[in-house]
Each structure stands twice: as C-alpha cells, then as structure tokens.
Amino acid sequence: MKRTLILYFLFIFVFSFELFSDELLTVPEKTNYQRTSTYQEVMDFVKALKERHPEKMKIEFIGITTEGRKIPMIILSKHGIFKPLESRLLNKPPVLIMANIHAGEVEGKESTLMLIREILENNREDLLEKQTVLIIPIFNCDGNEKMSPKNRRDNGPELAGERKNGQGYDLNRDYVKVESFEVRALITNVFNFWDPVLFVDMHTTNGSLHQEPVTYAPNIAPEGDQILTDYMWEKALPEIDKTLLKKYKVESIPYGNFIKRDDPVKGWRNRAIEARFGTSYYGLRNRFSILDENYSRADFRTRIKGAFSFIRAILEYTNKHMDEMCNLIREADLRAIKEVKNSEFPIRFKLTKTYDFLIKSYIFKKRKILESERERYPKNWYGDYLVEKTDKKKNYCTTLYASFKPYKKVKLTEGYIMLPSERQVAMHLKLHGINVQVIGKSFKGKVKLYKVIKIESLKSPYQGHFLHTNIDYEEVEKEVDVPKGSFFITLTQPLSRLVAYLLEPQSRDGYVAWNFFDRIMVNQWRGYSIYPVYKVLKTPKVQMHNF
Ligand SMILES: [Zn+2]
Structure with missing residues (x-):
C-alpha cells in the first residue's frame, strides 16, 4: 500500500506539469493537431493566463490592423517590469519573439502561446531572470482570420490563414517602405520604443527538402555590423543548436535551399539579405535577429514541438549571455556612430561560403516533365526536368553559402x-x-x-x-x-x-x-x-x- 502511494505521488509529481485545464490548452492540443487558433482563441488563451499571473504578465496592443483588430503583445517579467525605461534602468533588457507574420505559417503562433504557459505555469521563470520577454503571437491578425483550404496548409492543420495582410501586402517585404499598419506599429511601438536586444521572427519553409524540423539564420545583411553577424554564426547559433539537440531532441540546420537539388554537395544557399525582410532590417539597426523557418513537410505536431523547443533554447541562451550581448550591441552602436561616415559602404555583393555542415536529406531523382503537366510546371520556371525527392534518406556534407563579399562600394x-x-x-x-x-x-x-x-x-x-x-x-x-x-x-x-x-x-x-x-x-x-x-x-x- 505504502509503495503504491509513493508511486502514485511520484506519478502526480512527474506528470502534473503537463496537465492543464481546458482553457490552458492550445487549439492544436485540444483538436489532436487538426486546427490552428483563431484571433479570438489566441486572445482567450492569453487572457486566461493573465488572470492567473497578473503580476508577471501584461497584454498590450501595439497597433490596429486594416480590419480593426488590435495586435497583442505579451510582456513577461518576474521583476514587475512592463515599461522600456524600467527594463533599461533595472538591467532586464527585452527580447522579442514574433510569430504569424505570414498567417499561413502557424506553428510559431501556437508555440509562442505554449511558451507563455511554460514560463508561468511550468516553473520556467528562470527564463525571466536576466531579461524581459516580449511576445507577439499573431502579428498578421487579419491574414490569420481568412482561414481557407485554398491557403497553404503544409502538413497540417486542416485550415490556415493567408500570407498577405488586410491591405494585400506581404508584411515581410515591408520593412523599408513601411506601408502596412502592422510593420509601422512594430517599428514605432516596439523597435523604437522597447529596442529589443534580439528579434526572433518565426516562419515555415517554402520547399527545401531535408529531415531536420528547425532551420535558422541570423541577420545576414552585409551592410550590417559584421561583428554581430559573426557572433551569431560562431557562438550563439551553434550553442542554441546544441541545446536544441541535447536537451529537446530536436535537430536543426541553417536555413536555405540546395543550389542544385540533383547535386546536394554543391551547396546550400540563403540569399535573403535585403532589409525589406525583418531580420535583415533589424540587423541594420545594430541589434541581433534570428529567422526561424520550420520545415513545412514535417507534420503540424512536429513543427510545433520544434518551434517551441527552439524558442526555449533561444531564451536560455539570451538569459545566460545577456550581459555579453548587451556589450556587443553597445559597441556596435559606437562603431555605427564613429566608423560609418566617410567609410566605403558596400552596395553590391557576391555570395561566399559561410561553413561546411552535414544535412540529413534524401536521394533525389531527375525526370522529364510530361506535356500533360505543363500547366503545373511552366517551362519558363521549371525547364524540361523536375528533380524530385525519393523516400531514401541520405546525409550530405555540403557548404552553407549565406555570407557576402562586396564587389562594389561607394564612398560615404x-x-x-x-x-x-x-x-x-x-x-x-x-x-x-x-x-x-x-x-x-x-x-x-x-x-x-x-x-x-x-x-x-x-x-x-x-x-x-x-x-x-x-x-x-x-x-x-x-x-x-x-x-x-x-x-x-x-x-x-x-x-x-x-x-x-x-x-x-x-x-x-x-x-x-x-x-x-x-x-x-x-x-x-x-x-x-x-x-x-x-x-x-x-x-x-x-x-x-x-x-
Ligand atoms: Zn514566411
């Protein structure tokens, strides 16, 4: 009897952290990963948590969308810090995690909700020790509400929102021209006002073929401060990658695509360097950024698990290295003040090698495109052949190309x-x-x-x-x-x-x-x-x- 009782309490102790009341379950958890949450469901979830932890959590609204929805930002602090000035004075700098900029790419949204619950309900307040955490779970609120089977759904859920915002813009092309209400709100009310040390932008991949569920990139804009980019490639991302594998059993690789699918060792490339993209833009402001792209062919549950583990691993890193990261951005600001004027500023670039790495992918085969398939694979895009993945897995040692050498500079x-x-x-x-x-x-x-x-x-x-x-x-x-x-x-x-x-x-x-x-x-x-x-x-x- 005594032994049974001990076992019973042990069982309760081990599993109680995973048991939540209905209002604290995310929509995918409640629907066996068939559905993703609507705007209202996101709001209900965060409000339920806010009621339980009013002293550690605040819900603010950073702006209003075209269709009149208020964009929520959740502030998490165990030190009662809910304003930028306090975060600066009390040395608990902000880290921003944003999801759903492309509202068809939904695991970021679900995993940020899980992250808030994890920190507040599952004894992970250690993640708030050195930092203030800002979370925007549903940036493109209007896109999210246009759920339709016609939108991208990847490997689940059944319905997902659409890429564009209420005005028809791709928000992740809007950071230079700033014509959308959402990006305007983000830049003025979060970037300028809070000045986060790190900005994490969560997406789903578009067609790369591999087995790892998580892919990532730092700011790669070559006009940015190179010391910050090197720090991310050489120190932060390898350590986050290691935590992700060792602690959370999730594999990850740098974001990219094969240069030649029929010859994967030729290289793996990421060329999204322009500041129209959020992570590059944020890099030009002398701050850290991470692009998270989860593997679109992984099932919804695996993508959520990958994304949820990745953002935990990131917050563990920033919490541990916050002083170092703050010093680096302070020095980058000083360099920007002193060294950019009268310098040679790069404006045209050649792609170069970043490093070699191992990718778990597949054997590919080449086949001729049939005339009957021409509508799906137009000649001007696809040419005569398709290179398709087989079911046979294969590892490749390949080279990441995500660095840039300038071949043309202008004198400032x-x-x-x-x-x-x-x-x-x-x-x-x-x-x-x-x-x-x-x-x-x-x-x-x-x-x-x-x-x-x-x-x-x-x-x-x-x-x-x-x-x-x-x-x-x-x-x-x-x-x-x-x-x-x-x-x-x-x-x-x-x-x-x-x-x-x-x-x-x-x-x-x-x-x-x-x-x-x-x-x-x-x-x-x-x-x-x-x-x-x-x-x-x-x-x-x-x-x-x-x-
Ligand atoms: Zn995307």
Whole structure:
C-alpha cells in the first residue's frame, strides 16, 4: 500500500506539469493537431493566463490592423517590469519573439502561446531572470482570420490563414517602405520604443527538402555590423543548436535551399539579405535577429514541438549571455556612430561560403516533365526536368553559402542633405527612428550630387510598386545653394547603416528603388532631374533644429 502511494505521488509529481485545464490548452492540443487558433482563441488563451499571473504578465496592443483588430503583445517579467525605461534602468533588457507574420505559417503562433504557459505555469521563470520577454503571437491578425483550404496548409492543420495582410501586402517585404499598419506599429511601438536586444521572427519553409524540423539564420545583411553577424554564426547559433539537440531532441540546420537539388554537395544557399525582410532590417539597426523557418513537410505536431523547443533554447541562451550581448550591441552602436561616415559602404555583393555542415536529406531523382503537366510546371520556371525527392534518406556534407563579399562600394561622406520638397521622406526617416534635422538658414556649400542618366524598373508590380532595379547616375561635386528648410541627416548616429542603406542613390532596396523620389526624378524636357538628396562632404556649420 505504502509503495503504491509513493508511486502514485511520484506519478502526480512527474506528470502534473503537463496537465492543464481546458482553457490552458492550445487549439492544436485540444483538436489532436487538426486546427490552428483563431484571433479570438489566441486572445482567450492569453487572457486566461493573465488572470492567473497578473503580476508577471501584461497584454498590450501595439497597433490596429486594416480590419480593426488590435495586435497583442505579451510582456513577461518576474521583476514587475512592463515599461522600456524600467527594463533599461533595472538591467532586464527585452527580447522579442514574433510569430504569424505570414498567417499561413502557424506553428510559431501556437508555440509562442505554449511558451507563455511554460514560463508561468511550468516553473520556467528562470527564463525571466536576466531579461524581459516580449511576445507577439499573431502579428498578421487579419491574414490569420481568412482561414481557407485554398491557403497553404503544409502538413497540417486542416485550415490556415493567408500570407498577405488586410491591405494585400506581404508584411515581410515591408520593412523599408513601411506601408502596412502592422510593420509601422512594430517599428514605432516596439523597435523604437522597447529596442529589443534580439528579434526572433518565426516562419515555415517554402520547399527545401531535408529531415531536420528547425532551420535558422541570423541577420545576414552585409551592410550590417559584421561583428554581430559573426557572433551569431560562431557562438550563439551553434550553442542554441546544441541545446536544441541535447536537451529537446530536436535537430536543426541553417536555413536555405540546395543550389542544385540533383547535386546536394554543391551547396546550400540563403540569399535573403535585403532589409525589406525583418531580420535583415533589424540587423541594420545594430541589434541581433534570428529567422526561424520550420520545415513545412514535417507534420503540424512536429513543427510545433520544434518551434517551441527552439524558442526555449533561444531564451536560455539570451538569459545566460545577456550581459555579453548587451556589450556587443553597445559597441556596435559606437562603431555605427564613429566608423560609418566617410567609410566605403558596400552596395553590391557576391555570395561566399559561410561553413561546411552535414544535412540529413534524401536521394533525389531527375525526370522529364510530361506535356500533360505543363500547366503545373511552366517551362519558363521549371525547364524540361523536375528533380524530385525519393523516400531514401541520405546525409550530405555540403557548404552553407549565406555570407557576402562586396564587389562594389561607394564612398560615404558626413551625411545627406534633402531638399525641402522631401518633407514626406524626412517624416518616413523619423518613423524608422532616424535623427533628422532641419536647416534654419540657407547657405552655400560643396556637395556631391547625382544626375540620373537611366532608370530601369520591374515590368510588373511588386508589393504595390514598380521597383527600380538599376539606375545610372553621373556624380558631380559642386557648390550649391542649400535652401532654408532643407533636411540634414547625419551619419554620426547609431542608425547610420540604415541611413546609408535608405538614402544611397544606388542602394538596391533603398528609398530610390522603392519609388520614394519618383515625383521628382522624372524624365522631362532636358533629361532627368537631379536626385533630391545631396551628400555633404562636411557637416554644415549652420543653425539646425531637430525635425
Ligand atoms: Zn514566411
């Protein structure tokens, strides 16, 4: 009897942590992984937890979507820190985890809900020791509610939301131009306001073929601070990868795709370097970011388990190394203030090797595309052959290509002057948190200006734009009259990398490319007008005030 009783209590002790009341179960847990949660179900879940732990959890709303939904952000703190100033003063820096930017990619949403429950209900408050945790479980609320069997569903659930937001934008292409309500809210109310040390963005892969359920990448934008990128590749991600395998029994590899599927040893590539993507954008702000892409062919339960384990492993890492990470970003800010002006800024890149690694994949076979399949596999996309996965597993030693060597650089100066006609652009720079000043008195000064010779653009619309893909300029050094009311954007500021990225006339993903100056840069009478942003060799010695 005594022994049975001991066993009984042992059983209760071991398993009680896994038993939750109905309101504390996620929708996939309640439906045998058939369904994903709606907006209302996400809100009900977090409210139930909030009622049980009001002193450690707060629900805030960072903004309102096109269709009027409030975007929730959950703040977790065991020190009662629910404001950015407190987190700074009490040295519990924020870490941000965001899911559902593409609302068809839903395991991030489910796993962040599990993470909140895990921390508060399962004795994982150790994860809040050195940090304040911010969680946005359902960023694209409007997309999430358009559940349909026509959307991507991967290997479960039965229905999932759609990729675009309520305006039709892909939110993960919006970080430079910021036209969506969601990204605007994220940049102003979270990035600028809270300034998280790390931003984790959760997705599902698009067609890569391997066995590992979790894939990851740090910021790989080559215009970012290389020391931060190296730290992620060399220290943080290998350690997180190791925890994930050893503690949580989940395999992971860097995010990418085979360069040649019929020859996997040729390499594994990730080229998403532009700041239109959230993780690259965040890197240009001298902060850490991690892209999480869970393997789309893994079943829903495995994807949730992988994602849930990954974010726990990340928080374990940041909690342990927070001081080190804060020092690194502080130094990166100082470098951005001191070293970017007058430097050679890279603008065109060649893909290079990051490191060799082992990938668990499959044997692939090549077969000719039948004429009857042409509708599904158009010739201009697929050519004549398909390379398909077989069921036979195979490991490959391959090379990760996710690093970039510049082959073209431009010389930066001390800053940019923007003519008064660009007031709207100046406001947009402010939205990014960039320091903009207004020139109080007209003056004569030596500048570099850019005469447009030729503009090439995309033939079809992309994210509401006809993106300029190539612009030829003639650079002229000249003394000009700078009118009162012009704007000065100094490169002596923490966001200098982002400033150069947005304003350099040849940037492939800056304001010129995204049509911000199309009002002015038109081909009329005697050729194109001049680019309305000058580069000043020296900071003007005139009266200025903050815009
Ligand atoms: Zn995605």
